């Protein structure tokens with residue numbers, strides 16, 4: 001039997017207690033693998049530390065962990081370590097009908113390939129590899145993936161060697177399970193957070209998210225040093241558009257309008273949001289009056305240039321928007337209510353003046369109206 005290479009010289013104390021040196025060395029390796037997994041941050045780090053540890057502590061040239069998706073039918077990721085390179089597969093995701101790893105996942109049993117040249121399922125990762133051992137990684141009935149060990153020695157995987165990798169796969173399964181559950185929970189939380197802040201139709205920030213952001217920007221003391229611009233963008237005669245061409249067509253126009261708005265709110269700290277119905281809002285920190293009016297005018301023209309058919313508009317045969325602009329000047333006290341109200345009054349003025357235009361809040365004519373806000 002070939003020496004697998006990780007035995008130490010006999011330990012008399014251990015021998016007296018019925019433990020061989022090889023057993024001791026194995027428990028050391030297992031303890032180290034567990035420690036590595038415990039210290040890791042996130043699933044990828046767990047996997048990488050495990051395979052690094054296996055290659056560092058044991059005489060194997062390649063070790064990898066191949067993860068299965070939740071259904072257990074597709075491999076979704078391979079993390080490897082080794083002294084010789086392992087060729088990466090062309091595909092990012094592959095089916096369990098493929099490869100020795102697939103056979104291991106399908107059967108749920110370890111696969112020992114004493115001679116890779118004669119195994120029909122073997123997928124070559126490095127021409128120097130002669131033998132391979134693949135073990136399922138299972139925790140409480142869930143098959144997470146496989147531990148794959150490759151050797152340049154045809155006779156490396158004797159029963160004793162295989163038992164070591166079985167033990168390692170068993171040892172790391174819990175850590176992988178935990179890291180995976182945490183990763184899945186984090187992904188679910190991210191999704192929930194996204195759902196609670198994003199408007200489903202347009203993909204823009206929703207009203208709640210916008211209100212929070214406006215309140216933050218108004219409250220930030222350092223923000224007072226710079227102007228803060230708010231644009232309210234409202235589609236013209238949108239009810240008629242829906243009535244004439246259908247709600248689905250209206251939805252598509254809103255999506256295109258949202259896309260145009262987001263292109264004008266692409267700077268750091270900018271936000272484009274769906275304020276409600278056919279009304280969108282742009283929050284542009286640091287933009288003074290002239291710049292904000294310029295952006296609003298460009299946006300108005302961009303919507304016109306898109307030439308989205310609107311056969312029943314009183315303005316033009318294509319979709320148009322009216323935009324109300326309010327800019328809190330640098331140093332000026334600001335509140336969300338006051339900003340929204342001023343921008344809304346400007347929008348109303350744009351509508352009154354015939355739509356398809358930009359209007360800014362006029363402080364001379366309207367200050368009294370906002371005084372109480």
Ligand SMILES: Nc1nc2c(ncn2[C@@H]2O[C@H](COP(=O)(O)OP(=O)(O)OP(=O)(O)O)[C@@H](O)[C@H]2O)c(=O)[nH]1
Pocket residue numbers: 201234235236237238239240242246247248249250251254276277278351355
């Ligand atoms: N397709 C579609 N329509 C919507 C959506 N949300 C609100 N609307 C419609 O948008 C229309 C807004 O109508 P109004 O507020 O009367 O405004 P308008 O017809 O654009 O008139 P003006 O603003 O005065 O030019 C209503 O008919 C709403 O039903 C949506 O998600 N999709």
